[in-house]
Amino acid sequence: MAGLPRFLAGRLIKAIVILFAIVVINFxxxxxxxxxxxxxxxxxxxxxxxxxxxxxxxxxxLDRPLLEQLAxxxxxVATGDLGFSYRxxxxxxxxxxxxxxxxxxxxxxxxxxxxxxxxxLGTLAAVRAGSVSDSAITVLALxxxxxxxxxxxxxxxxxxxxxxGWLPAFGYETVGGGLSGFARMIDIGxxxxxxxxxxxxxxxxxxxxxxxxxxxxxxxMDFVKTARAKGLSHGAVVVRHVLRNAILxxxxxAGVQAxxxxxxxxxxxxxxxxxxxxxxxxxxVLQRDYQVLLGIFFISSVMVxxxxxxxxxxxxxxxxxxxxxx
Amino acid sequence: xxxxxFWRAYARNKGAVIGLLIxxxxxxxxxxxxxxxxxxxWDMVNAPFLGPMEEGSLLGTDTLGRDIAxxxxxxxxxxxxxxxxxxxVALVIGVTLGALAGFFGGWVDDTLMRFTELFQTxxxxxxxxxLVAIFTPSQGSIVLAIAIVSWPPLARLARAxxxxxxxxxxxxxxxxxxxxxxxxxxxxxxxxxxSPLIVSSSLMVATAVLLESSLSxxxxxxxxxxxxxxxxxxxxxxxxxxxxxxxxxxxxxxxTVLALNLIGEGLNDALNPRVARKGKA
Numbered sequence: 001m002a003g004l005p006r007f008l009a010g011r012l013i014k015a016i017v018i019l020f021a022i023v024v025i026n027f028x029x030x031x032x033x034x035x036x037x038x039x040x041x042x043x044x045x046x047x048x049x050x051x052x053x054x055x056x057x058x059x060x061x062l063d064r065p066l067l068e069q070l071a072x073x074x075x076x077v078a079t080g081d082l083g084f085s086y087r088x089x090x091x092x093x094x095x096x097x098x099x100x101x102x103x104x105x106x107x108x109x110x111x112x113x114x115x116x117x118x119x120x121l122g123t124l125a126a127v128r129a130g131s132v133s134d135s136a137i138t139v140l141a142l143x144x145x146x147x148x149x150x151x152x153x154x155x156x157x158x159x160x161x162x163x164x165g166w167l168p169a170f171g172y173e174t175v176g177g178g179l180s181g182f183a184r185m186i187d188i189g190x191x192x193x194x195x196x197x198x199x200x201x202x203x204x205x206x207x208x209x210x211x212x213x214x215x216x217x218x219x220x221m222d223f224v225k226t227a228r229a230k231g232l233s234h235g236a237v238v239v240r241h242v243l244r245n246a247i248l249x250x251x252x253x254a255g256v257q258a259x260x261x262x263x264x265x266x267x268x269x270x271x272x273x274x275x276x277x278x279x280x281x282x283x284x285v286l287q288r289d290y291q292v293l294l295g296i297f298f299i300s301s302v303m304v305x306x307x308x309x310x311x312x313x314x315x316x317x318x319x320x321x322x323x324x325x326x
Numbered sequence: 327x328x329x330x331x332f333w334r335a336y337a338r339n340k341g342a343v344i345g346l347l348i349x350x351x352x353x354x355x356x357x358x359x360x361x362x363x364x365x366x367x368w369d370m371v372n373a374p375f376l377g378p379m380e381e382g383s384l385l386g387t388d389t390l391g392r393d394i395a396x397x398x399x400x401x402x403x404x405x406x407x408x409x410x411x412x413x414x415v416a417l418v419i420g421v422t423l424g425a426l427a428g429f430f431g432g433w434v435d436d437t438l439m440r441f442t443e444l445f446q447t448x449x450x451x452x453x454x455x456x457l458v459a460i461f462t463p464s465q466g467s468i469v470l471a472i473a474i475v476s477w478p479p480l481a482r483l484a485r486a487x488x489x490x491x492x493x494x495x496x497x498x499x500x501x502x503x504x505x506x507x508x509x510x511x512x513x514x515x516x517x518x519x520x521s522p523l524i525v526s527s528s529l530m531v532a533t534a535v536l537l538e539s540s541l542s543x544x545x546x547x548x549x550x551x552x553x554x555x556x557x558x559x560x561x562x563x564x565x566x567x568x569x570x571x572x573x574x575x576x577x578x579x580x581x582t583v584l585a586l587n588l589i590g591e592g593l594n595d596a597l598n599p600r601v602a603r604k605g606k607a
Contacts, residue, residue, distance in 0.1 A: 021444050142587065142588070146581075147576075147579075148558070150543050151576030154558070158565055259447075260451065267540055281455060294456065300449045305447065
């Protein structure tokens with residue numbers, strides 16, 4: 001693990017480059033949008049008061065040359081200033097921070113669910129390749145691939161909340177429930193179940209299919225034959241030799257896609273009124289609050305990058321052949 | 327002879343045949359929507375909140391008395407049109423960049439691949455939402471936004487194909503006979519790298535249809551065209567009273583995307599027989 005600091009430094013530099021590129025994209029979007037950049041920053045044209053627009057114009061030097069404006073913009077972002085939401089009368093950064101925890105809870109639960117269930121289902125399908133359960137899992141994956149998640153969310157809500165009354169339909173916790181400690185956690189968990197399941201389902205299908213394909217590829221390799229020849233039990237061969245190697249590509253893809261869960265959470269949080277970044281994005285879309293939207297774009301990019309670095313670390317733990325210092 | 331083989335290979339995949347049948351229905355529905363339902367899908371043609379099969383309304387009506395079945399038929403046009411055009415635009419961007427990277431290699435390849443990586447890192451649905459919101463929702467902005475987030479896999483694929491084919495003898499021969507780069511790219515390499523590109527783009531149409539429906543669900547659809555995602559989004563708040571308003575449009579999306587995915591797999595079996603049957607990853 002001597003290479004760890006160097007590895008992290010390398011990844012950090014890469015992350016900074018990507019973040020810089022994203023800030024530039026944000027900047028370009030503000031300027032490429034139809035209409036006055038100051039108006040774009042303030043929100044839908046005509047909605048902001050002229051004083052505020054004038055203030056924006058000065059703050060970002062919108063009458064200066066484009067490159068100078070970019071430098072101003074970057075320095076603002078670098079100091080944590082993502083702008084001010086005129087609509088919500090709050091700094092974008094504060095808005096994002098307030099919503100971040102709920103989204104993290106939702107996306108991480110969905111991610112763990114998708115990964116664990118996906119790998120288990122994929123393994124089952126591969127071990128019994130060609131059987132009924134294999135076909136069932138394949139069909140399930142095909143359906144999950146094709147279903148719009150917001151629609152699944154609505155249908156699950158209809159079934160479990162409206163018809164059966166088992167789970168709460170929306171929100172983060174029972175409003176005015178006055179719960180605390182463990183009871184509150186259970187309450188949040190009940191609220192979390194449907195959104196997390198819905199959000200994770202698509203990715204579960206992706207990981208199940210990948211695991212299946214990957215296992216089918218690995219299981220005929222020489223080292224597996226050796227393991228069998230040594231007389232290891234079937235289960236031991238599958239778990240310790242086949243799965244451990246087959247899981248590597250799944251982890252890589254999962255890391256890349258984990259950040260994309262945030263995109264899905266825009267839809268899921270809208271359906272279930274989950275008070276996170278996704279819901280904030282939906283509100284910002286309705287109000288044409290571009291500063292907030294660009295802020296969400298920025299922070300979700302940061303999350304993707306963090307996820308990617310974490311995946312690389314996990315990858316190195318699962319596969320000791322990987323040298324981080326490489 | 328060739329097409330016979332193609333169809334035989336395609337038809338061996340039962341799912342792919344089912345996909346083609348579903349797709350045929352959707353296409354017919356989309357093409358003839360103005361004939362089957364001459365009134366605009368925005369018109370209030372019946373009492374609101376009619377359930378399926380009530381008062382001559384096949385799938386019921388929505389909160390304003392607009393016909394759900396008519397909306398689905400007209401929505402098929404939007405879904406297919408945007409799915410196809412955005413994939414076409416993504417193909418042009420992706421194949422161009424991938425071809426340049428794979429053909430020229432070196433710094434061209436390095437630069438273009440870093441650029442592609444950047445776009446693969448960006449959370450793509452968030453970017454689509456931001457793009458469409460800022461450039462105001464219209465068919466053009468939706469198509470562009472979907473294309474902008476969809477091209478990277480196609481670029482990678484085209485690059486891999488171009489790199490592999492570039493060293494092959496027929497391409498080397500073309501180079502030595504002094505043919506221009508453009509001729510070599512378009513006449514020699516591109517036709518030989520088409521099959522994997524066709525398979526990927528057929529799957530991409532499915533993703534594009536889903537993306538478009540998600541945008542319309544959020545209220546970022548083309549405001550002048552009835553679309554499935556819009557219908558689900560508009561019915562979201564009345565789901566307790568009227569399940570059919572969101573159920574049927576969602577089912578239409580599900581079936582269409584499923585059909586497109588099945589067709590993609592069938593094409594994969596038929597066009598890439600060597601890699602087929604190993605399971606798609």
